[in-house]
Amino acid sequence: MRQKNGVLVTGGAGYIGSHVVKQLGEMGERLVVLDNFSTGFREAVLYGDLIEGDTGDTALVSRILRDYEVDAILHFAAHTIVPESVSNPLKYYGNNTCKTRNLLQCAAEAGVRHFIFSSTAAVYGIPEGPFATESSPNAPINPYGTSKLMSEWMLRDLSAASNLRHVILRYFNVAGSDPAGHIGQSTQNATLLIKVAAEVAVGKREKLLVFGTDYPTPDGTGVRDYIHVSDLADAHVRALEYLRNGGESVTLNAGYGHGYSVREVIDTVNKVNGRPIAVEEQPRRAGDPPQLVAAVGKIHETLGWMPRFDDLEFIVRTSIDWEKRLLEKPWGA
Numbered sequence: 001m002r003q004k005n006g007v008l009v010t011g012g013a014g015y016i017g018s019h020v021v022k023q024l025g026e027m028g029e030r031l032v033v034l035d036n037f038s039t040g041f042r043e044a045v046l047y048g049d050l051i052e053g054d055t056g057d058t059a060l061v062s063r064i065l066r067d068y069e070v071d072a073i074l075h076f077a078a079h080t081i082v083p084e085s086v087s088n089p090l091k092y093y094g095n096n097t098c099k100t101r102n103l104l105q106c107a108a109e110a111g112v113r114h115f116i117f118s119s120t121a122a123v124y125g126i127p128e129g130p131f132a133t134e135s136s137p138n139a140p141i142n143p144y145g146t147s148k149l150m151s152e153w154m155l156r157d158l159s160a161a162s163n164l165r166h167v168i169l170r171y172f173n174v175a176g177s178d179p180a181g182h183i184g185q186s187t188q189n190a191t192l193l194i195k196v197a198a199e200v201a202v203g204k205r206e207k208l209l210v211f212g213t214d215y216p217t218p219d220g221t222g223v224r225d226y227i228h229v230s231d232l233a234d235a236h237v238r239a240l241e242y243l244r245n246g247g248e249s250v251t252l253n254a255g256y257g258h259g260y261s262v263r264e265v266i267d268t269v270n271k272v273n274g275r276p277i278a279v280e281e282q283p284r285r286a287g288d289p290p291q292l293v294a295a296v297g298k299i300h301e302t303l304g305w306m307p308r309f310d311d312l313e314f315i316v317r318t319s320i321d322w323e324k325r326l327l328e329k330p331w332g333a
């Protein structure tokens, strides 16, 4: 019997999923993208068949898994805005947790063998030390993080009870855009620092709000581990290869293992931009840890993954270049 080799990418029209689709497409993988366009864009999908639909639609998902002979699912589809998850938690449990359960049910029924899940450093909440390792306690402090952690647990339990094997990637702060400039982060009303700073740099926003300047960090602002989206995409490619080579189910941090403060990011944006952006300092925001950096030994060892774009200036440059491109030709217009 012929081996199934189709790859389903849910949320492949979104920021991170579209960068993964690009890399897998360039390698000649048989791709099908399922996206409901709640935050994604048709223009972002450069390879594969694009199906408009929802991960909660059991009949549709089952049909796709059968028609495309899917043997691997990369599951990006989710809502991702932390403050919104606080004000509207059921939206997050519904889309991120319940619909992931639905997808897993379809995957189990179709005999899908490989599953790669987009999780988040938010499952750690506020870690005790500066580094979060994969065995640090799970203590999410918002419904977004909890909705993702519950999905991790379902996946873990299903893998234990079936032939499914999985890689859970816990992303830290994803930033930057495709170095070739074909696709990029186009999220509306973004809340992540580098994207927002790049929007200020090109005049799309008036100013950048900095939350907290009195943290116990070298310059008083929060420190985060920023990973370029193309390096993260490469980690997915390697995770797929790992599973196909018989790798065991595993949970891995995806970051660079060192951090930058908000002020360092702003300085870099100013340098790349050639002039300073407007900044307004605000008090600390509830629930923001002073420092959140990934321990990365496990991902290097397990996947043989090594970053290529571990350079803040490069990350910022690709972000600002993409904002300029969006100004000329907006997506979803």
Ligand SMILES: NC(=O)c1ccc[n+]([C@@H]2O[C@H](COP(=O)([O-])OP(=O)(O)OC[C@H]3O[C@@H](n4cnc5c(N)ncnc54)[C@H](O)[C@@H]3O)[C@@H](O)[C@H]2O)c1
Residues within 6 Å of the ligand: 010, 011, 012, 013, 014, 015, 016, 017, 034, 035, 036, 037, 038, 039, 040, 041, 053, 054, 055, 056, 075, 076, 077, 078, 079, 080, 095, 099, 118, 119, 120, 121, 170, 171, 172, 173, 174, 175, 187, 192
């Ligand atoms: N951006 C980050 O820094 C970051 C950090 C940690 C984890 N993540 C995770 O990575 C994944 C991708 O995030 P992103 O930043 O690319 O977000 P995004 O909003 O750009 O992408 C999500 C995509 O999923 C689609 N979608 C949402 N719900 C769907 C559903 N029920 N059915 C079909 N399509 C649906 C959206 O239209 C969008 O295209 C998410 O699971 C997110 O939780 C992101």
